[in-house]
Amino acid sequence: MLLLIAAITVTTSFEAGSLGRVEYVSPLHLRCAVKGQADQDGRNRQANWYYFRLDNLPKQDVRIELTDLAGEYNYRPGSYSVTRNTRPVYSYDDRTWKHFTDENVEWDEKQGRLTVRFTPERPRVWIAHVPPYTTAHLAKLLGDIGRHPQVRQESAGRTVQGRELPLVTITDPAAPDSDKRVVWLMARQHAWETGTSWVIDGAVRYLVSDAPEAAKLRRAVVWKIFPMADPDGVVNGQVRFNAHGYDVNRNWDTADARVVPEIAAMKKAMFAWLDSGRRIDLFLALHNQEAGDYIEGPAGAVAQRLFDALGKTASFQAAGGPRVSFGKGAVDKGRMTVNQALFHERKIQAFLMELGVERNAKLARPRTTDDNLQFGPDLLNALAAAAP
Ligand SMILES: [Zn+2]
Structure with a gap:
């Protein structure tokens, strides 16, 4: 059988765009590492800025896992800046942003990962931690x-x-x-x-x-x-x-x-x-x-x-x-x-x-x-x- 669906693509090549490694668990299930940033000594890593665009989205349930979230704050390890209460935002035009709701989001305490599940209304969507201001x-x-x-x-x-x-x-x-x-x-x-x-x-x-x-x-x-x-x-x-x-x-x-x-x-x-x-x-x-x-x-x-x-x-x-x-x-x-x-x-x-x-x-x-x-x-x- 021919695979007629184009793969979902992930883009960050625009101002303030950021994401770490992306792994395709299945065509509709992407595991996305948050890049994070550490200081001049490689300490105090914080991983809560991501801003990326998905293209070729089908009108089907899509799953985006955000991983690699563990960080450090004031030299205390084990801090998370993306948490069970974090609700990422999405936009279909890169201008007006809405929060994903509690129903869209799931937090895995053991793995320290946030999963978003949604059915896209359009083939292209931007997702970010909070509405970008560049x-x-x-x-x-x-x-x-x-x-x-x-x-x-x-x-x-x-x-x-x-x-x-x-x-x-x-x-x-x-x-x-x-x-x-x-x-x-x-x-x-x-x-x-x-x-x-x-x-x-x-x-x-x-x-x-x-x-x-x-x-x-x-x-x-x-x-x-x-x-x-x-x-x-x-x-x-x-x-x-x-x-x-x-x-x-x-x-x-x-x-x-x-x-x-x-x-x-x-x-x-x-x-x-x-x-x-x-x-x-x-x-x-x-x-x-x-x-x-x-x-x-x-x-x-x-x-x-x-x-x-x-x-x-x-x-x-x-x-x-x-x-x-x-x-x-x-x-x-x-x-x-x-x-x-x-x-x-x-x-x-x-x-x-x-x-x-x-x-x-x-x-x-x-x-x-x-x-x-x-x-x-x-x-x-x-x-x-x-x-x-
Ligand atoms: Zn601050």
Whole structure:
């Protein structure tokens, strides 16, 4: 008998595409290793970025196993960033993404593998850990806001592979800066954490909009935004380390320009700002993690105000109160996060925020791209309310 079905093909040859070895268990059953990424010492492997396209799909039950998920976090082995609660996303046009449902997904605890079963509606589908946000998305955003008179764009420096590190300033020049708060934001220190880019995208688009509340935010605050701290990692479909394997949210104490020029450049931009006599009233680095949300920073009234303001938003899952940056004592050399370093060296009210990608307790489902976009304006208002 002639085999009339063309084999399902797997492609990752596009920006941020990533997958490890693919094994055909049967024509409709693919075993796909997640590539993962380890650091400069071959430690702290994290395997939760995959973004691939399947072609020649029949309208039959297809099974995709995601394997090789075991990783390590802060030198503790046995950590998984794809878990029983992870729901991959799929798209038929590489633009609009939906989560696979509980019915589609099965977790094998013994093997540490996640299996997705579904009947494709079309012959081509994209699958990813979370909805991708690439440098192409960022270029579109920066292009769209480029002519706005209250937006200034510059480069803070270059990455290992020579890409620019964009720094966006948004404020109303008609109001004197001396009357304003100064808030700095940073996203995508870790390439896989695309949800934070959607938040920044929503925040920036709102901030330049005609809404009277947005004009108020531009008059009251100088907004300084690093929208993508590791563009090399984003382009190359990496997980959480730069092109030399260095974590862009550790190493803020050492800030060695030879191995993490991204950190050196961003730190230099912030310290130059401070050294020219200006303030940073509040700093926030945005991150994604698996389950739950939190903020971490210096203990005190600002932390509590920010936490309380975030708790009023539609999707921030406030629980347990703000966490303290140096709760566990001294930090090992080369392990300091951006918020820790800014507080340690310059006493800045610097925070880190984690937003979970698994089921959101408030929404009773995982956050969608729309949820993240809508969280953007909410975040700006929370920051403006919390700034000392
Ligand atoms: Zn992160």
